[in-house]
Amino acid sequence: MTKITKELVKEHGxxxxxxxxxxxxxxxxxxITELGIFSAMWSEHCSYKxxxxxxxxxxxxxxxxxxxxxxxxxxxxxxxxxxxxxxxxSHNHPSYIEPYQGAATGVGGILRDIFTMGARPVALLNSIRxxxxxxxxxxxxxxxVVSGIGGYGNCMGIPTVGxxxxxxxxxxxxxxxxxxxxxxAKKDKIFYSKASGVGNSVVYxxxxxxxxxxxxxxMASAEFDDNSEDKRPTVQVGDPFSEKLLLEACMxxxxxxxxxxxxxxxxxxxxxxxxxxxxxxxxxxxxxxDNVPCREDKMTAYEIMLSESQERMLMILEPDKEEIAKDIFxxxxxxxxxxxxxxxxxxxxxxxxxxxxxDIILDILEKGAxxxxxxxxxxxxxxxxxxxxFTREKPLSILKKMIGSPNLxxxxxxxxxxxxxVMTDTMLLPGGDAAIIRVHETNKGLSMTADSTPRYCASDPxxxxxxxxxxxxxxxxxxxxxxxxxTDCMNFGNPEKKEIMGQFAGVIxxxxxxxxxxxxxxxxxxxxxxxxxxxKGINPTPVIGGVGVVKNLSxxxxxxxxxxxxxxxxxxxxxxxxxxxxxxxxxxxxxxGLPPRVDLNKELKNGLFVKELICKSLIDTVxxxxxxxxxxxxxxxxxxxxxxxxxxxxxxxxxxYLFGEDQARYVISVEEKNxxxxxxxxxxxxxxxxxxxxxxxxxxxxxxxQMTVKELKNIYENWFNNxxxxxx
Amino acid sequence: xxxSVIVFPGSxxxxxxxxxxxxxxxxxxxxxxxxxxxxxxxxLVIIPGGFTFGDYLRCGSIAANSPIMIDIIKKAKKGLPIxxxxxxxxxxxxxxxxxxxxxxxxxxxxICKIVSIRVENNQTSFSNKYKKNEIINIPIAHNEGNFxxxxxxxxxxxxxxxxxxxxxxxxxxxxxxxNPNGSIKNIAGIINENGNVLGMxxxxxxxxxxxxxxxxxxxxxxxxxxxxx
Numbered sequence: 001m002t003k004i005t006k007e008l009v010k011e012h013g014x015x016x017x018x019x020x021x022x023x024x025x026x027x028x029x030x031x032i033t034e035l036g037i038f039s040a041m042w043s044e045h046c047s048y049k050x051x052x053x054x055x056x057x058x059x060x061x062x063x064x065x066x067x068x069x070x071x072x073x074x075x076x077x078x079x080x081x082x083x084x085x086x087x088x089x090s091h092n093h094p095s096y097i098e099p100y101q102g103a104a105t106g107v108g109g110i111l112r113d114i115f116t117m118g119a120r121p122v123a124l125l126n127s128i129r130x131x132x133x134x135x136x137x138x139x140x141x142x143x144x145v146v147s148g149i150g151g152y153g154n155c156m157g158i159p160t161v162g163x164x165x166x167x168x169x170x171x172x173x174x175x176x177x178x179x180x181x182x183x184x185a186k187k188d189k190i191f192y193s194k195a196s197g198v199g200n201s202v203v204y205x206x207x208x209x210x211x212x213x214x215x216x217x218x219m220a221s222a223e224f225d226d227n228s229e230d231k232r233p234t235v236q237v238g239d240p241f242s243e244k245l246l247l248e249a250c251m252x253x254x255x256x257x258x259x260x261x262x263x264x265x266x267x268x269x270x271x272x273x274x275x276x277x278x279x280x281x282x283x284x285x286x287x288x289x290d291n292v293p294c295r296e297d298k299m300t301a302y303e304i305m306l307s308e309s310q311e312r313m314l315m316i317l318e319p320d321k322e323e324i325a326k327d328i329f330x331x332x333x334x335x336x337x338x339x340x341x342x343x344x345x346x347x348x349x350x351x352x353x354x355x356x357x358x359d360i361i362l363d364i365l366e367k368g369a370x371x372x373x374x375x376x377x378x379x380x381x382x383x384x385x386x387x388x389x390f391t392r393e394k395p396l397s398i399l400k401k402m403i404g405s406p407n408l409x410x411x412x413x414x415x416x417x418x419x420x421x422v423m424t425d426t427m428l429l430p431g432g433d434a435a436i437i438r439v440h441e442t443n444k445g446l447s448m449t450a451d452s453t454p455r456y457c458a459s460d461p462x463x464x465x466x467x468x469x470x471x472x473x474x475x476x477x478x479x480x481x482x483x484x485x486x487t488d489c490m491n492f493g494n495p496e497k498k499e500i501m502g503q504f505a506g507v508i509x510x511x512x513x514x515x516x517x518x519x520x521x522x523x524x525x526x527x528x529x530x531x532x533x534x535x536k537g538i539n540p541t542p543v544i545g546g547v548g549v550v551k552n553l554s555x556x557x558x559x560x561x562x563x564x565x566x567x568x569x570x571x572x573x574x575x576x577x578x579x580x581x582x583x584x585x586x587x588x589x590x591x592x593g594l595p596p597r598v599d600l601n602k603e604l605k606n607g608l609f610v611k612e613l614i615c616k617s618l619i620d621t622v623x624x625x626x627x628x629x630x631x632x633x634x635x636x637x638x639x640x641x642x643x644x645x646x647x648x649x650x651x652x653x654x655x656x657y658l659f660g661e662d663q664a665r666y667v668i669s670v671e672e673k674n675x676x677x678x679x680x681x682x683x684x685x686x687x688x689x690x691x692x693x694x695x696x697x698x699x700x701x702x703x704x705x706q707m708t709v710k711e712l713k714n715i716y717e718n719w720f721n722n723x724x725x726x727x728x
Numbered sequence: 729x730x731x732s733v734i735v736f737p738g739s740x741x742x743x744x745x746x747x748x749x750x751x752x753x754x755x756x757x758x759x760x761x762x763x764x765x766x767x768x769x770x771x772l773v774i775i776p777g778g779f780t781f782g783d784y785l786r787c788g789s790i791a792a793n794s795p796i797m798i799d800i801i802k803k804a805k806k807g808l809p810i811x812x813x814x815x816x817x818x819x820x821x822x823x824x825x826x827x828x829x830x831x832x833x834x835x836x837x838x839i840c841k842i843v844s845i846r847v848e849n850n851q852t853s854f855s856n857k858y859k860k861n862e863i864i865n866i867p868i869a870h871n872e873g874n875f876x877x878x879x880x881x882x883x884x885x886x887x888x889x890x891x892x893x894x895x896x897x898x899x900x901x902x903x904x905x906x907n908p909n910g911s912i913k914n915i916a917g918i919i920n921e922n923g924n925v926l927g928m929x930x931x932x933x934x935x936x937x938x939x940x941x942x943x944x945x946x947x948x949x950x951x952x953x954x955x956x957x
Contacts, residue, residue: 150838154869155779157740241738241782332737419840419869422777424744424934438939553939 465510
């Protein structure tokens with residue numbers, strides 16, 4: 001028997017108070033297997049011990065919500081007896097240590113969360129953040145992560161349709177890889193993880209268990225230091241082919257209506273799936289690890305319980321249905337093994353090689369899990385005045401610098417490595433405000449987006465929290481869909497620091513206000529804390545994955561100018577808010593002051609109005625104004641079909657008008673024949689707008705300056721290739 | 729009229745191609761599991777795209793040895809039309825039904841985008857609905873689409889008009905800058921000597937609907953459906 005020493009307890013990330021509680025509850029010293037189980041279940045990653053208190057404050061309900069947080073993924077009603085199932089999850093720490101496998105298994109994990117609920121995955125999105133471009137590891141991490149995401153999703157045959165990429169020094173030693181998956185299921189065919197039926201079989205399916213990923217959840221809950229690369233063996237290795245087989249086998253079995261409960265083995269592997277399934281059913285579970293299919297010889301109970309080998313599922317079946325399931329899994333050449341039974345003891349009992357390795361009351365693991373209301377400090381964020389050193393420079397020459405900067409240039413290099421067209425349902429390709437995926441057997445589409453604005457959150461967490469939700473909502477509005485709900489991936493630093501907890505609290509408060517106001521509840525999510533290296537935390541990064549419904553597949557909008565001589569209208573007021581803009585960050589290199597404020601009243605009013613114009617087929621070209629401001633937005637609208645613009649502007653401070661990032665704004669282009677009607681409606685509703693000019697073929701004209709669309713496009717599209725071909 | 733769509737472990741364009749042919753033609757798709765040893769009665773066989781067996785060995789090499797392939801090879805030799813798309817093309821070269829091989833893209837990464845290809849030979853049952861030299865827009869999505877053959881093989885397929893599609897630019901010009909993956913002579917699709925087995929890297933099934941707003945793949949399926957009567 002391994003002696004449980006203080007050092008061993010510490011290595012498992014268990015605090016002294018937590019260990020005392022374990023001793024008291026068990027009334028004895030834990031075995032090493034039990035210590036491992038506590039360590040995994042009580043890790044920040046699995047227990048949400050620092051964030052639970054705050055997450056509970058977010059709204060999670062609406063008329064559309066079928067399942068909110070607490071299951072493998074959230075579920076919303078999309079009508080026609082169909083439901084959309086979605087979630088976003090982080091895989092930050094593994095991706096920094098081993099970018100290809102870390103990112104690939106991040107995608108694999110989120111896919112399983114979706115199909116374990118009975119939904120066929122229909123789209124993937126991802127939000128990835130790297131250090132500054134001059135950092136020695138950025139190229140290596142960028143290329144590894146992108147090929148890892150592609151490697152997994154492409155092989156699975158699920159299109160990767162959207163996302164975002166950011167470079168910022170705050171991620172120099174702690175990149176972020178957040179993957180989101182959206183699936184579609186029949187509304188009455190959703191599968192849950194709550195076990196039921198004493199005596200029912202606990203069945204293991206999928207790949208074999210190996211020694212990879214042991215303690216992944218604990219690693220993901222600790223800060224990094226210079227020796228983090230030594231942790232490489234804790235990164236799991238992905239096998240998308242096995243996952244594809246697992247997907248098809250599960251889909252085939254789910255048609256049979258015999259699964260009582262199912263959950264994937266994700267973070268903390270067999271431990272968390274067994275504990276959560278039995279716990280939700282208020283039952284006990286007894287496992288015999290001799291029956292777990294293992295990849296390696298002589299694996300201990302500790303290793304089997306904590307392995308994070310990928311592509312595995314746990315399900316509950318009635319014993320007389322085992323054969324039906326077994327036949328299907330054998331057809332797909334996957335392991336199938338009955339590894340235990342449900343009991344009425346409310347205990348987790350682990351047997352291995354004729355020895356009892358663990359015996360824990362489930363309540364202690366679940367309800368006994370620590371929950372901390374960590375102290376936090378709210379900073380007072382001050383406004384400051386920005387010195388614009390480019391007041392004499394011409395706007396189009398500034399535009400060229402902006403559009404050729406790492407955070408505004410085209411992401412084509414990234415998404416061309418992802419199969420974004422497989423399944424032939426992708427109605428809007430990547431590179432727009434939101435993607436749209438058709439839903440088979442209906443005339444509907446699902447719109448989806450993944451977005452965050454960490455620099456706003458760092459400079460005012462409350463306003464930043466509001467903004468990230470509002471922007472996701474705006475993205476879904478821009479394509480003409482009804483925003484329904486969000487998933488969130490909360491990436492923050494060390495919660496034991498008051499300032500970081502202050503950021504977390506502020507962002508949650510802001511999100512809560514926006515979610516409530518916009519009727520845009522949170523249905524699933526994930527928290528990733530301790531994103532720090534050598535004591536320096538990342539910018540607070542709440543990534544929002546929004547999902548909406550396009551009611552009629554033939555009526556939607558995209559962001560690209562399609563004709564010349566369309567009128568260009570700006571919906572919403574422009575005050576010229578420059579602090580915390582991309583202009584300030586990239587060109588003025590000055591990160592002071594407050595982010596733009598989100599006026600939720602205007603947000604709602606302007607957004608619903610734009611959506612109405614799209615749904616009435618009065619407009620088909622809409623882009624929300626976000627990073628980079630107005631001029632960047634209309635330039636992004638120009639480059640796809642080579643329709644530029646001719647605008648005349650007389651403004652006192654032209655730069656702040658063109659590059660300010662005031663919220664609740666959209667650019668729309670209106671055909672001459674519809675202009676009168678659109679103007680009438682705008683005036684009738686009292687919505688602020690400006691008609692700034694018209695679209696023209698091939699050229700970009702601003703007052704007395706002129707350039708070709710082609711010139712701008714070259715700058716826009718070549719940044720990644722140029723950057724990656726430079727010798728580092 | 730029936731079209732067998734072969735499903736291997738790791739096929740992922742099987743549904744897409746079945747949906748397309750059902751929509752455009754009067755062919756009825758039947759999904760055939762790779763472990764079957766005889767094809768159901770079919771007028772056409774489609775080997776769809778995907779990552780059969782994970783492409784962990786050379787792409788298509790394991791699938792080329794699946795039980796169903798024996799019957800497919802036998803019937804191909806008797807003239808049954810076979811269409812291999814993307815991974816299906818790789819399976820056809822691995823099984824010896826088509827010459828040449830497909831190696832890693834010269835950019836060394838996966839590429840998914842809409843490209844232009846030129847119809848080089850419209851005198852086949854797969855391409856007779858196109859005009860000769862017609863430029864069509866069609867998506868590609870592959871990691872190993874770089875067609876290669878030795879000089880003798882290449883000369884043979886060129887002389888016999890077996891090259892059906894080549895990558896080109898929007899003006900139909902065939903050059904290095906219009907070659908997405910490094911394929912020799914910009915080859916995107918070839919046919920066998922008998923004219924009944926076609927392999928192509930681009931995905932015609934992704935260019936058959938108002939969802940993608942691409943329609944240029946429709947004529948391939950229409951050509952097939954009509955010539956089967």
